[in-house]
Amino acid sequence: MSLKETLPVELKEALRSGDKVKLNTIRLILSAINYAEIEQQKQLDDPGVHAVIAKMIKQRKESIEAFKAGNRQDLVDKEQAELNILESYMPKQLSREEIVAEARKVIAEVGANKPQDMGKVMGKLTPMLRGKADGKEIAAVVTELLKQ
The missing domain is CATH 1.10.1510.10 (Uncharacterised protein YqeY/AIM41, N-terminal domain)
Known part of the structure; x- marks a missing residue:
């Protein structure tokens, strides 16, 4: 239902x-x-x-x-x-660790390695995590990972 x-x-x-x-x-x-x-x-x-x-x-x-x-x-x-x-009524929200894991997969898939690639990563990651994680949290994780 x-x-x-x-x-x-x-x-x-x-x-x-x-x-x-x-x-x-x-x-x-x-x-x-x-x-x-x-x-x-x-x-x-x-x-x-x-x-x-x-x-x-x-x-x-x-x-x-x-x-x-x-x-x-x-x-x-x-x-x-x-x-x-x-x-x-919302699905279970992902933990920060789960968001990091998903973000790492997408970063590797897209081949992103610098902060300027954030748009590519977010474009692919956001639809995958929609409803499961807050957009601000996703952006923070991606920014953090791309600065490393």
């Missing part, structure tokens, strides 16, 4: 159990998926849905930082609760 089919089922469960945070978060996810499908004019598969959720996770993390800076703990807690639910 795809993630897109699972979400409405979990929406009903959250409605029955009275879990308002989960209910609202799933509604937000379904709405974002719908907008993305309209924008792209095609049905999203699981990687597409993961990309939408990853974008939502990034927004929550930025909001949490802003609310912490503004001393709004109530809003930090709300965003953190939504973030936890969003992350539960």
Whole structure:
């Protein structure tokens, strides 16, 4: 069962159990998926849905930082609760060691050996790790490896 089919089922469960945070978060996810499908004019598969959720996770993390800076703990807690639910729908994130291993494979495959080759490496590595690792983390690892 795809993630897109699972979400409405979990929406009903959250409605029955009275879990308002989960209910609202799933509604937000379904709405974002719908907008993305309209924008792209095609049905999203699981990687597409993961990309939408990853974008939502990034927004929550930025909001949490802003609310912490503004001393709004109530809003930090709300965003953190939504973030936890969003992350539960993402595939397991790769550890730094796993990202390094994948990056080394791609660097060897592409024949990159200097920082100027980062575009070649990222162009091949990013689609492979999409949804499994944060883009900033991937870029940091690639930069570090190419400087050696």
